[in-house]
Amino acid sequence: AQRIHRQDYTPPPFLVDSVELDVHFNAGEVLVSSQLQLRRNPAAAAQPAPLQLDGQGLETISLAIDGTPLGADDYRCTSSTLTIDNPPDALTLTTQVRIDPDNNSSLSGLYRSKDGYFTQCEAQGFRRITWFPDRPDIMSRYQVTLHADKASLPVLLANGNPAGSGDQGNGRHWAKWEDPFAKPCYLFALVAARLDVLRDEFTTSSGRSVQLAVFVEPGKLDQCAHAVDALQRAMRWDEEVFGLECDLDHYMIVAVGDFNMGAMENKGLNVFNTKYVLARADTATDADYQNIDRVVAHEYFHNWTGNRVTCRDWFQLSLKEGLTVYRDQEFGADMHSRAVTRIREVRALRAMQFPEDAGPMAHPVRPDSYIEINNFYTSTVYDKGAEVVRMIETLIGKEAFRRGMDLYFERHDGQAVTCDDFVAAMADASGVDLTQFKRWYDQAGTPHLWASGHYDEQARTYTLTLSQSLLASATAANAEALQSPLHTPFHIPVAVGLNGAHGEDMPLMIAGEGSAAGSGRTTRVLSLTEFEQQFVFEELPAAPVVSLLRDFSAPVILDFSWSDEELAHLLAHDSDPFNRWEAGQRLASRLILAAAEDLSVGRPAYWPQSFVEAAARLLEHASDDPAFAAEALTLPGEATLAEEMTVVDPSALHDARNGLRRFVAEQLGNALLHCYTTHADDAPYQATPAAAGRRALRNVCLSYLGELHSDEARALAMRQFESADNMTDQFAALATLAQDDCQERVLALASFYERWHDEALVVDKWLSVQAASRLPDTLAVVRGLLEHPAFDLRNPNKVYALLNTFGNNHVRFHAADGSGYHFLATQIGELDRLNPQVAARLARRFDRWRKFDEPRQQQASFALEKLHSLAGLSPDVREIVGRALE
Numbered sequence: 101a102q103r104i105h106r107q108d109y110t111p112p113p114f115l116v117d118s119v120e121l122d123v124h125f126n127a128g129e130v131l132v133s134s135q136l137q138l139r140r141n142p143a144a145a146a147q148p149a150p151l152q153l154d155g156q157g158l159e160t161i162s163l164a165i166d167g168t169p170l171g172a173d174d175y176r177c178t179s180s181t182l183t184i185d186n187p188p189d190a191l192t193l194t195t196q197v198r199i200d201p202d203n204n205s206s207l208s209g210l211y212r213s214k215d216g217y218f219t220q221c222e223a224q225g226f227r228r229i230t231w232f233p234d235r236p237d238i239m240s241r242y243q244v245t246l247h248a249d250k251a252s253l254p255v256l257l258a259n260g261n262p263a264g265s266g267d268q269g270n271g272r273h274w275a276k277w278e279d280p281f282a283k284p285c286y287l288f289a290l291v292a293a294r295l296d297v298l299r300d301e302f303t304t305s306s307g308r309s310v311q312l313a314v315f316v317e318p319g320k321l322d323q324c325a326h327a328v329d330a331l332q333r334a335m336r337w338d339e340e341v342f343g344l345e346c347d348l349d350h351y352m353i354v355a356v357g358d359f360n361m362g363a364m365e366n367k368g369l370n371v372f373n374t375k376y377v378l379a380r381a382d383t384a385t386d387a388d389y390q391n392i393d394r395v396v397a398h399e400y401f402h403n404w405t406g407n408r409v410t411c412r413d414w415f416q417l418s419l420k421e422g423l424t425v426y427r428d429q430e431f432g433a434d435m436h437s438r439a440v441t442r443i444r445e446v447r448a449l450r451a452m453q454f455p456e457d458a459g460p461m462a463h464p465v466r467p468d469s470y471i472e473i474n475n476f477y478t479s480t481v482y483d484k485g486a487e488v489v490r491m492i493e494t495l496i497g498k499e500a501f502r503r504g505m506d507l508y509f510e511r512h513d514g515q516a517v518t519c520d521d522f523v524a525a526m527a528d529a530s531g532v533d534l535t536q537f538k539r540w541y542d543q544a545g546t547p548h549l550w551a552s553g554h555y556d557e558q559a560r561t562y563t564l565t566l567s568q569s570l571l572a573s574a575t576a577a578n579a580e581a582l583q584s585p586l587h588t589p590f591h592i593p594v595a596v597g598l599n600g601a602h603g604e605d606m607p608l609m610i611a612g613e614g615s616a617a618g619s620g621r622t623t624r625v626l627s628l629t630e631f632e633q634q635f636v637f638e639e640l641p642a643a644p645v646v647s648l649l650r651d652f653s654a655p656v657i658l659d660f661s662w663s664d665e666e667l668a669h670l671l672a673h674d675s676d677p678f679n680r681w682e683a684g685q686r687l688a689s690r691l692i693l694a695a696a697e698d699l700s701v702g703r704p705a706y707w708p709q710s711f712v713e714a715a716a717r718l719l720e721h722a723s724d725d726p727a728f729a730a731e732a733l734t735l736p737g738e739a740t741l742a743e744e745m746t747v748v749d750p751s752a753l754h755d756a757r758n759g760l761r762r763f764v765a766e767q768l769g770n771a772l773l774h775c776y777t778t779h780a781d782d783a784p785y786q787a788t789p790a791a792a793g794r795r796a797l798r799n800v801c802l803s804y805l806g807e808l809h810s811d812e813a814r815a816l817a818m819r820q821f822e823s824a825d826n827m828t829d830q831f832a833a834l835a836t837l838a839q840d841d842c843q844e845r846v847l848a849l850a851s852f853y854e855r856w857h858d859e860a861l862v863v864d865k866w867l868s869v870q871a872a873s874r875l876p877d878t879l880a881v882v883r884g885l886l887e888h889p890a891f892d893l894r895n896p897n898k899v900y901a902l903l904n905t906f907g908n909n910h911v912r913f914h915a916a917d918g919s920g921y922h923f924l925a926t927q928i929g930e931l932d933r934l935n936p937q938v939a940a941r942l943a944r945r946f947d948r949w950r951k952f953d954e955p956r957q958q959q960a961s962f963a964l965e966k967l968h969s970l971a972g973l974s975p976d977v978r979e980i981v982g983r984a985l986e
């Protein structure tokens with residue numbers, strides 16, 4: 101496998117204007133005939149290059165140019181390329197290949213899943229279907245005809261509009277589809293399966309009617325309503341917020357149980373993991389409902405940001421992904437609570453992206469090179485990419501941002517473009533110079549932001565000094581970051597507010613701006629563009645408590661030495677809800693990290709009463725915003741806390757964090773129970789934000805009470821488990837019991853499986869709740885579950901539920917004896933033979949192995965070396981493990 105470099109991009113020598121495919125589903129094979137209209141690319145290098153096509157796992161039956169079969173001397177063929185040396189400048193290339201989707205366990209290209217055949221072409225799956233120049237900057241018009249057995253594969257779908265169908269004898273039928281939009285081949289999709297369908301309609305703002313259809317496995321129609329509703333809300337939202345109307349006559353969503361990721365935005369024919377479609381109150385949690393909203397919206401939003409304007413090459417992936425995540429985040433914020441949505445996003449960013457950016461897989465939002473592009477569908481490209489788009493919005497303002505989007509579509513509709521083109525549209529529409537800002541696209545690593553403040557009583561000024569550096573995060577293990585032009589400062593938007601003694605926002609008058617500039621505004625966005633800069637706030641009657649990086653205005657690690665009292669003040673009063681939450685997280689982190697240090701040298705942990713008082717206040721005011729209170733009461737996770745330790749001691753960290761939880765439960769048992777009781781819902785389940793917020797709050801209270809390991813707490817959880825009318829409450833009770841070594845745990849787990857063993861997605865929850873357990877025998881349980889009929893190594897959802905969850909079980913995966921490492925490495929090796937993409941994702945659980953103590957490092961490197969040396973290891977896993985070992 102070769103390393104591909106961004107700088108090596110050249111335009112394609114040939115373009116494909118149209119594609120005609122005939123796909124025959126026969127017993128034990130699929131035959132694909134293709135007719136491509138090709139012509140030389142006027143924009144390509146003058147020197148006539150040969151015509152080269154990509155292929156993978158194709159058995160070539162015939163090849164012809166303009167109707168004449170190719171002779172042996174006319175072409176060269178390897179297992180992955182078909183080269184035609186002297187092609188005419190315009191030609192029709194006809195190929196026929198045989199493929200074997202029944203044995204395609206990689207779930208890339210065309211593959212079989214329970215009820216039929218499905219495709220996944222992004223990033224490079226189309227080459228597994230037919231010979232084709234498989235790159236996103238070639239956009240073509242497609243016509244597809246499917247032929248199959250009518251009884252076993254009654255539903256035949258492809259992108260675009262139906263263009264005929266009928267019977268063809270022998271129990272077989274055919275259907276033809278035509279896509280009126282030119283598209284890159286990664287957006288190609290077809291489906292031949294037995295499926296039920298829920299149909300609906302959407303009328304666009306200009307009055308066009310779009311036929312909506314959600315296809316699911318037979319018997320699941322009662323779990324589709326939420327997805328359809330989410331789709332309609334997303335369509336309306338995109339019209340209202342971005343003026344973007346749906347361009348399609350048919351918008352189809354197909355749910356499939358075997359799928360490598362969440363979903364795929366194929367033009368007019370999205371293919372979804374069932375996890376992001378199916379929901380019923382008793383089978384799906386509030387989090388599932390919200391994820392469905394977000395993923396349905398995300399794939400729909402791609403229709404403009406991704407499909408109509410696509411990526412020139414895969415290095416530009418964040419052009420569509422960062423922007424589309426930003427859009428689905430905004431949709432989520434408008435559908436639910438804006439503050440809580442933001443809090444959850446930042447929590448996820450810190451748990452996933454920050455560690456990634458500090459580890460061996462660190463890469464810029466626009467990577468410089470890769471071996472396997474599928475390894476770069478990362479939190480950096482997606483979530484940090486979204487933060488970068490959000491920072492542009494923060495810097496230029498909402499209105500200019502909207503003008504920038506309009507200009508982007510005006511300039512680039514129908515094109516395959518780069519991140520530079522996007523930023524240029526934003527800069528031109530706003531008049532703001534974003535040259536320096538673009539470093540966010542090419543420097544890896546999370547910047548550190550150091551802040552200090554000084555109040556001058558005489559001058560009534562507050563001087564804020566901000567400085568930045570990448571150094572704390574750039575390590576020798578991360579060569580790519582070191583080689584890029586490091587030591588150049590980022591353009592960081594720092595949103596600032598000043599809190600007065602009673603929690604009120606103080607006036608924000610910046611020296612040198614004149615008093616009109618800031619008047620009335622209680623949050624100002626400072627532009628930090630140097631390594632160090634000072635900002636002076638004037639006319640302040642008293643020393644403020646500074647609120648920095650409001651709403652998390654930049655993805656940085658902020659260092660400011662607030663006192664515990666100041667943090668408590670911010671937690672109680674800051675007008676920015678994100679920073680209220682953040683202050684609580686900082687307080688908790690401080691205590692847990694100090695306690696972890698104490699515990700690791702045999703000293704007892706110290707828990708101050710002031711923290712309990714802050715928690716008590718949160719409980720007291722919880723009814724104001726239960727969802728927020730739930731977030732504020734949830735401590736930072738172990739993986740996030742571990743990033744702040746020089747050498748991680750996972751068991752001390754685990755004991756410290758749970759020690760604080762137990763302390764809170766002991767001190768506030770009655771308040772927790774009271775809060776639990778008063779927020780009970782008598783009404784039947786509703787997935788509304790308000791009802792979900794109350795459930796979240798109660799379930800946080802329940803999980804704290806679970807720390808007491810008391811009969812009362814167990815009975816409470818068991819009662820909730822048994823009486824819940826919805827999966828949110830049932831599963832939360834199960835999750836609390838799963839952390840407690842008691843009889844109720846055994847009973848609940850058994851009855852849960854007994855009740856739900858036929859619902860694949862609920863079985864996933866059953867697997868993951870066991871793999872996430874802190875109990876000491878968790879690895880043994882996980883090992884046992886590998887043999888359970890509920891588990892299947894071929895199904896990504898099962899692998900994620902059991903193995904990935906275990907890899908995220910900080911204290912158990914990082915067990916001192918290395919048992920977790922050896923177990924996971926062995927499983928990755930097994931899985932790699934079936935599904936390299938999913939195996940490579942699993943291998944990422946090893947990213948942070950160098951942060952642990954020497955004995956653990958030895959075990960981890962031993963496990964990784966062994967995995968790395970496996971014969972036949974895929975390039976996917978080899979790239980991840982190779983970087984981890986560098």
Ligand code: B3K
Pocket residue numbers: 222223361363364365398399402421474477
């Ligand atoms: N674009 C797809 C991801 C494809 C991943 C390929 N390995 C889903 C999404 O981001 O919408």
Ligand code: ZN
Pocket residue numbers: 398402420421424
């Ligand atoms: Zn996407």
